[in-house]
Amino acid sequence: MMTGIDNPKLPYYAVIFTVLFKLLFLLTHYIQEDAFITWRVAQNLMDYGVIGFNGDIKISASTTHLYVIISYLFNLVFGKEHFIEPLLIFNSVLFTLGTLLLSHLILKNPLHKALLIFLIGILPPAIKISILGMEYGLLFFLEMAMLYYGFKNHKKWALILFPVLIILTRIDTLIFLGVVFLVDIVYSKKIRWSYILGGFIGLVSIVAFNWFYFGEIVNNTIIAKKLMYGSDYTFAQNVDYFLVNYGNFWGMLKLPDNFNPFTVVVLVFEILCFIYLVRQPEKRNYFLWMIFIFGWVKQLIFISQKSLFDWYYWVPQILLFVPGVIFILEQKTRKYLWLGLFVLFYMIPMLAFQTVHSIATGNGEWNYRRTIGLFLNHYEKDKNQWILLEPAGYVPYFSGLKTIDEVGLVDKEIQNEIKKDRQNYWINTVKKRKPKYLLSYDNLFERKDGAYYTMHYRLLKEFRVKNHLKSSNPLLEKIYILKPSGTDYNLYVRIKD
Template structure:
């Protein structure tokens, strides 16, 4: 191949990886929390306020930058048509980020191209790209910082990009801090422009939170900490880890407590990393940054009992980078190893993600969205309140004012949790009198059933088993193989 052809290989790889991800849009697998961000963006359009319920200010979304990006996509494409363009935009940014990462770790364009494709087909890469969360933007910004700020040493990058990164998610202080420490140890000098960039980033994020919301950190962080806080014994900590560690290092989380597959992957990642950094290579600088960051972030979030798997998507794929490098740089029978790696790892992972996305897309887009659409037709007064969990699909498509069990979109329920955590749900119902309750439980057979029977009536039962059919026999098999969704009961307040 000619030299110009070699230079174009990463560009071809970019489009291959992007096209594969775009096919996943057909599954309608969109993360619940994305709809929280999108409702906040639409609330900004309708009321001029960053909030969730009318003119009340609240940082319901974990990301400020993505709220503004979503706001502009709503303005450009309209509320009915913005989702697909935004998901494609996220996928483009993530794939550009993978191209920048390839420039950090390879010199050969052929290796860059293969890396971009293999990296882009990993399950976390697909989820970052098409599930609607802010991580496509975040990954792009973080890789842009490493490439332009630390490889090309552009002053604008180390001054501007940290602010955009932290304005996307405040917990990215971990990434920015690890990058600073590795750079300090590696170069043995202080990069003052980067320090100024970090100060600017902190100032922008914290002052925006303080002057707009009257808080230092996002409400979402406070609410989750308050709702899920608990003292664990040593045994409970071990049981928690054993149940959830598949989120932390593996590409997939299998539905059982003990997952040896994840342990094998974690060990292989570590061995590949040790093998690579023992070689004298300038890329080791970036390998240290991404690998230390991957481990530190996961350990911090694990210690805080963070259950949500999207926190771990970026660390998962970054920790896997040494494995792909190792496979691509094997000298003996390289093509054989690469073929075996693709056939026995990449393709099964891609197939698993396809099945998972199809099943989850059915459980969320076809089923949970259906609940929101039902309520949208059933209740015409959009000033009525509903108490439920979670605050994604149903509030977004029903357009009702919302109280969520965790307090992400409504702060008043947090006061009830502080006063009486065991009875906060019932106390909220009594004090706030929401017109609708959407519960996983049968409230007429639970504790305090007499109160609910006296004040509420059952409107409709929503059952996931009723949404496992399809005219396509293959889709129906997948729906039944991996049913996704939760049964709900909808209650309406009785007029007296």
């Protein structure tokens, strides 16, 4: 039996250890707003038999169909009160299994595989993929499984099945599937018809389902975001936009400054490591080209579309960094010095940053924003009442109220108001639909339409971030104060006419 660093079971031990290590982050309660949108859609399917958000109204409020179904199953098995932790553990396991498959694609040494699994697994985007409740753990696993079983082991069933599941998870995965297709043609000099069939079935399935069930071709979330955030920019404005935002995409750390030298260092390091590796005559170059080109293409496409949401960049960030990890692991001389310096000056600071970020943001989301929803759930017993707010995650989920969100992710009617009069769509929606509750970042009585709000609404309660920066644990309190997370809100209730 092989033992020590040559033990082929090492990568599997690394999977178990990495999952257990990351489960500590569940204690931070850092869960993304959009996860609660998906979970409410899943529970709406349970309660009304309709994929929607507000009762029996059909709407593709979630960006992912497959993850909605998985969330639905977890709700059925564990119940609405207890499904979140099992689902987050499931996501973490799936992502880590994906890194195991990735290690099989690009490394041979069992110790190197184990180290890659752990080092990749504790990167900030990997932690967020695992514990924030969104569909990217599932997606990463499916993408790596397709590469491993379909393109490394040449299983035709994998070339058909996985593209279908990948597209049903997110339609923008066509970028990944397209890059893989082009790189494969260049390398293999042939067309894999099984792969084309899988992509065709997946694309037809998602388009047909959207059309026949929702009456649309692409998900409502895409339409709503394009309507709200789309804008014409000059070339100079596009350049300025890129300079302001790129640091939050390639650098893995979301920093407030426009210029982030850390991002430049990481980017140059990744490129140099990739060039060094692909110059070697290794079979793994086939997969390195796939993941590295995809990382660049995905980031550039989404930046060009003014996509500010950081979860679009998690998987590309990880895949772009893979060559750097390989380079460190495969140093021939002073390898442990290289690895030690890498861990000491990069991995530990990144892990520390993400720990602080997760604790602070978890406090702002779970301990603060969730309390708004819980207050409304207790205050308003009639769950057929409507609330107008933004965003549509925590508060609608925990309040149980029917919801109009400012962007139109969960309600199509407000999109029509945006099209008719973008400047006044908020007040027009209030006048037309008369929601019982309004949740606003500012004082509605001081707006230009303040007289209307004063006549028809009263301030029910103020919610302030500063009231949630205390803890019996002095270390936690210091973190909360160091990085306060959340937004002040005013909650208004309609006065009976």
